[in-house]
Amino acid sequence: MNRFAALLDRLVYEPRRNGKIRLIADYFRHVPDPERGWALAALTGALSFRNAKPGLIRQLIAERTDPVLFALSYDYVGDLSETAALMWSTPPHGRNEEPPTLSAVIDAFATLGRGELPALLAGLMDRLDETGRWALLKLITGSLRIGVSARLAKTAVAALSEGTPQEVTPDAVELVWPGLSPPYEALFAWVEGRGAKPETADPAPFRPVMLAHGIEDADFAALNPASYRAEWKWDGIRVQAVRGHDPAGHVVTRLYSRTGEDISGAFPDLADALAFDGVVDGELLVLREGRVQSFNVLQQRLNRKSVTPKLIAEFPAHIRAYDLLVEAGEDLRDQPFDTRRSRLEQLVSRHDGGRLDLSPMIAFSSWEKLAEARADPAAHGAGGDAEAVEGVMLKRADSAYLPGRPKGPWWKWKHDPHSIDAVLMYAQRGHGKRSSFYSDYTFGVWTSEGELVPVGKAYFGFTDAELAEIDRFVRRNTVNRFGPVREVVHTLSEGLVLEVAFEGLARSTRHRSGLAMRFPRIARLRWDKPPAEADRLETLERLLKAEAPSPPEARSANSASSPQPEP
Amino acid sequence: MRPEDLLISTPQGLYSPAGDFHVDPTRPVPRAVITHGHSDHARAGHGAVLASRETLDIMAIRYGADFTRQRQPAAFGERVEVNGVGITLHPAGHILGSAQVAIDWKGMRIVASGDYKPGADPTCVPFEPMRCDVFISEATFGLPVFRHPDPAQETAKLLSSLELFPERAHLVGAYPLGKAQRVMALLRAAGHDRPIYLHGAMEKLTAYYAREGIALGEVRLTRDAKPAELAGNVIICPPGAMTDIWSRRFPDPVTAFASGWMRIRARARQNGVELPLIISDHADWDDLQHAILATGCQELWVTHGQEDALVHWALLAGMRARPLHLVGYGEEEAEAATATEGEAPGSGATGSGATGSGVEA
Ligand SMILES: [Zn+2]
Numbered sequence: 054m055n056r057f058a059a060l061l062d063r064l065v066y067e068p069r070r071n072g073k074i075r076l077i078a079d080y081f082r083h084v085p086d087p088e089r090g091w092a093l094a095a096l097t098g099a100l101s102f103r104n105a106k107p108g109l110i111r112q113l114i115a116e117r118t119d120p121v122l123f124a125l126s127y128d129y130v131g132d133l134s135e136t137a138a139l140m141w142s143t144p145p146h147g148r149n150e151e152p153p154t155l156s157a158v159i160d161a162f163a164t165l166g167r168g169e170l171p172a173l174l175a176g177l178m179d180r181l182d183e184t185g186r187w188a189l190l191k192l193i194t195g196s197l198r199i200g201v202s203a204r205l206a207k208t209a210v211a212a213l214s215e216g217t218p219q220e221v222t223p224d225a226v227e228l229v230w231p232g233l234s235p236p237y238e239a240l241f242a243w244v245e246g247r248g249a250k251p252e253t254a255d256p257a258p259f260r261p262v263m264l265a266h267g268i269e270d271a272d273f274a275a276l277n278p279a280s281y282r283a284e285w286k287w288d289g290i291r292v293q294a295v296r297g298h299d300p301a302g303h304v305v306t307r308l309y310s311r312t313g314e315d316i317s318g319a320f321p322d323l324a325d326a327l328a329f330d331g332v333v334d335g336e337l338l339v340l341r342e343g344r345v346q347s348f349n350v351l352q353q354r355l356n357r358k359s360v361t362p363k364l365i366a367e368f369p370a371h372i373r374a375y376d377l378l379v380e381a382g383e384d385l386r387d388q389p390f391d392t393r394r395s396r397l398e399q400l401v402s403r404h405d406g407g408r409l410d411l412s413p414m415i416a417f418s419s420w421e422k423l424a425e426a427r428a429d430p431a432a433h434g435a436g437g438d439a440e441a442v443e444g445v446m447l448k449r450a451d452s453a454y455l456p457g458r459p460k461g462p463w464w465k466w467k468h469d470p471h472s473i474d475a476v477l478m479y480a481q482r483g484h485g486k487r488s489s490f491y492s493d494y495t496f497g498v499w500t501s502e503g504e505l506v507p508v509g510k511a512y513f514g515f516t517d518a519e520l521a522e523i524d525r526f527v528r529r530n531t532v533n534r535f536g537p538v539r540e541v542v543h544t545l546s547e548g549l550v551l552e553v554a555f556e557g558l559a560r561s562t563r564h565r566s567g568l569a570m571r572f573p574r575i576a577r578l579r580w581d582k583p584p585a586e587a588d589r590l591e592t593l594e595r596l597l598k599a600e601a602p603s604p605p606e607a608r609s610a611n612s613a614s615s616p617q618p619e620p
Numbered sequence: 621m622r623p624e625d626l627l628i629s630t631p632q633g634l635y636s637p638a639g640d641f642h643v644d645p646t647r648p649v650p651r652a653v654i655t656h657g658h659s660d661h662a663r664a665g666h667g668a669v670l671a672s673r674e675t676l677d678i679m680a681i682r683y684g685a686d687f688t689r690q691r692q693p694a695a696f697g698e699r700v701e702v703n704g705v706g707i708t709l710h711p712a713g714h715i716l717g718s719a720q721v722a723i724d725w726k727g728m729r730i731v732a733s734g735d736y737k738p739g740a741d742p743t744c745v746p747f748e749p750m751r752c753d754v755f756i757s758e759a760t761f762g763l764p765v766f767r768h769p770d771p772a773q774e775t776a777k778l779l780s781s782l783e784l785f786p787e788r789a790h791l792v793g794a795y796p797l798g799k800a801q802r803v804m805a806l807l808r809a810a811g812h813d814r815p816i817y818l819h820g821a822m823e824k825l826t827a828y829y830a831r832e833g834i835a836l837g838e839v840r841l842t843r844d845a846k847p848a849e850l851a852g853n854v855i856i857c858p859p860g861a862m863t864d865i866w867s868r869r870f871p872d873p874v875t876a877f878a879s880g881w882m883r884i885r886a887r888a889r890q891n892g893v894e895l896p897l898i899i900s901d902h903a904d905w906d907d908l909q910h911a912i913l914a915t916g917c918q919e920l921w922v923t924h925g926q927e928d929a930l931v932h933w934a935l936l937a938g939m940r941a942r943p944l945h946l947v948g949y950g951e952e953e954a955e956a957a958t959a960t961e962g963e964a965p966g967s968g969a970t971g972s973g974a975t976g977s978g979v980e981a
Contacts, residue, residue, distance in 0.1 A: 139765035488892040
C-alpha cells in the first residue's frame, strides 16, 4: 500500500480538481487489479475499517519510544498519527519483508479476531514506509482528509476510457456504480474497453441529477416566457428519492443527496413513509403543522449524529417534489418537462404515505409578473411557506432531464441576497493559482463599543481585476503577519470597506460575534467609503431575528459530512 | 584544564579566549573562523576571516570583495596556529566549501561542526567524523520525527509530476546557496537533461558552482525565457519568491519546496506547497546520533535547533551535554520554512546580498 499512500500524500496537497483527477487516473493506470479497486473503494468511502482509537496508537508508540522524545515530537508535529508514523523505528528484519498491499491490509482487518488489533497494526507498521504508516493510521482512525469526493474518484475512473473507441462519461460510471462492489474489476475492464458494460443489480440506483444555471438580468431578453414553467426554489436539501424492488420482490427505498451519497440512514422516518414506485426529484424540508421550517431548523436535524425518535418527532422530514425521473420501471428522463410534471402530479395525488407533496407551479404571463411573484412569494401561492422560498426556478416546458448543469433548459433565479458593508481585517494567501494572491478575507463590523469584530470569511465574488486591487491593498497596508495571514489596517479612517453579500445568518459559537453567514461573497469594493461608515453588529442581529423567529441553541455548524443545499 | 578555557559561547557566537578568535560570529569581530557561506554563519565586516577557499569566494560573491580586511584560506586537514591555538578545517558535507573547525590546545580538542550532513552530496566534499573531547553540534532536525528519505526518491517525485503535468511549469523553492545547486545535481543524476531555469537571485552562486567543476547541465534564467517555454520545466527560486508577485508570470505552476521541513505536513500545507520535497542539507535524527558517537566525545554542546531532544538523548547515552542557546543561527532553513514574502530586497537571510529573493535584477 506504499503506492496508494503516496497517492494520498500527493492528493492532500493538490488543490485543483483536475490535478486530483489526473493523479488518481495515473494511479489507476499504473496499478493492477485488484489493488486499484480497493483503492477506489477507499476513495469513494465504500470501505469501513475496524476503527482504531487514538489511545491504541499512543500505546503502541509509547512501547517503542522514549517518553520525553515522544512528548517533544508530538508537541512539534501536532498530529498523533503523523508523529507515530514518523517516529516508528522499523526493525532490521522489517526491511526484508515485502511491504503489504492495500488488499492484504484490508483482508487482514476483515478477518481480525478479538484482541488481535495491536499486534496486527504493529506488524503492518514495521513493513511500511513513513508515508505508508501515516496513510494506514489515518485510514483506520477515519481521519483522512484528502478532499476527494466519490464523484471525483468516479470521474478519474471515467478518464481511463480516454483514447479507447468507447469513451465513458462520469455520469455513465455513476449509472452503473450502484450495482458494483469492490474491487470493481468489471468496471475497470469496461472503461478500458476490455469488457462489457456491467449490469446494475441495484434495485434502487441513483440517477445523476440535473442542475440549473444562475440567471442574469441580461439572459431574460433571449428567453420567451411562454416556453418556460416556473416554480419555487425551496431552501432545503435537494434529494432524489428512489423506490424499487429486487428480483425477490423486496422493496428498497433510498434517499440520495444531489451528489449521489446515500443519506437514507439519516432520514428513516421519511424513507419508511414513501410508497411510490419510481424516482422522485425534490427538496427535503422539515414541516411542522404543514408549514415549511427555515433552513436553520433543518440544519439542527442534520447536525445530530444519531437519529432518535425524539429528533424525528421534533424535526419531521418531508419531500416537496419537483420532478419524476422513473415510474414503475419506465424511464421518463427523455420526456418533456410538461409530460413528467403531469405524471408527477398524478403520482403525488395517489400517494397516501404522507410526507410527499408537490412543489406548486407559479402562474405568470411575463418576466415582470414573475419578478413580482419572486419579490413577494407569500402573495403568489407560497403562503405561509414563503420564508422557505429561496428564489424561483425556470424550466423549459420541453426540457428533457439531463445529467449535470446543461446551459439553457433550466435556470435558477435566486432571491437578492442580503448585503452589508464590512471592513477588511485579515487576508490570507490562497491556494493553487491564487497562491501568490491574498484572496481569503476576514471582515468585520462595528460593535456598539466601537470595536471591530470579525463576522465572516469570503474568498470569492470578486473579479480578477478586483482581486489584484485587494492584493495590492493588503501588501501595502499590512500591520501584522501571522504565517500566511496578514492583518491589514482597519481603523475608523483607514481601511478597505467590502460590500459582502450572503444568503442567510445563523447563531454560531465559533465566531466572537456569535453569528455565522451562509455563502458570503464579496459583491463590491467600496473604496469610496470610510471604514467608520461600515455596518454595525446590531444590523446583523436584527436581520437574524427576522430570519429565524425562534432559533434554539444552534450547534456549531459542523456540516462537513451533512448534505449541503445547492449553492 | 576545562574546555571553557578554550571555547565559550558569547552573545557574538563561539569565542576562544585562549586563541582570541570567534567561530561564525553574528556581529563584526577582529578575527573570525567561518564554517560555511550561509548568511547566518558568514557575515561581512570582520577584521580577518579564516575559512576554506570556497567559503571565502562565496562571501566575496555575496558581500563584495571588501567583506573583510584580511582573508586567510585554509585547506582541509591543514593545521594553522592562532595565538598558540591550533585550527584545522575538516569537510562538513553541508554545502560547497563547508567545514568543521577542530580547535586544539594543550592536548584538548574541540570540534565546532557548523552545519553538517553525513549523507552523499555531489556538490561538496563528504563529511568526515573527527575524534575530539567536545563536539559542538547543531540540532536543526534534532527530533526523532526527522528521518530524511533518500533524496533520489524525492527527485523522482518531481520528475513524475513533470511527466504527469507536462503543460505546467514546476516551481521549486530552494535556498539559493547549496540547496538550489544540489537539487540541480540530483535532477541531472536522475537523467533530467532539459534546461533548468533559475530565479536571478541564484545566478552568480550557480555560476560559481559551475566554475568549481560541479556539473549542473544547461541553466537558463527565467527573465530571459518566454512563459510558454517554461511549461514542463523546472524553475528554481528562493522560497520567498514562490508566493511573491514574481511567481505570477508563470501560468498555473506546480509549487514544490525542497527542504527537510517538508517532512511535517502542517509545515508544508501552511506554505501552500503542492509538492513537498524532503531534501535537506542538515543531519537528520539518525545522522546526528551516528556523527556524535563517531567523534568519541565525552561532552556535547548543542548550538541551535531542537536542542532539548538531542541533549536528552546524549545524557541517556552517557555523555555530558548542554545547550549553548546561541541565537541568530538556523535562519537559512527557518527562512525557507516560513517563506516570507521577500519584498524587502537584499535582506541578508533571504539570499545573496546583491539580489534579494524578491527582486530579480
Ligand atoms: Zn548552513
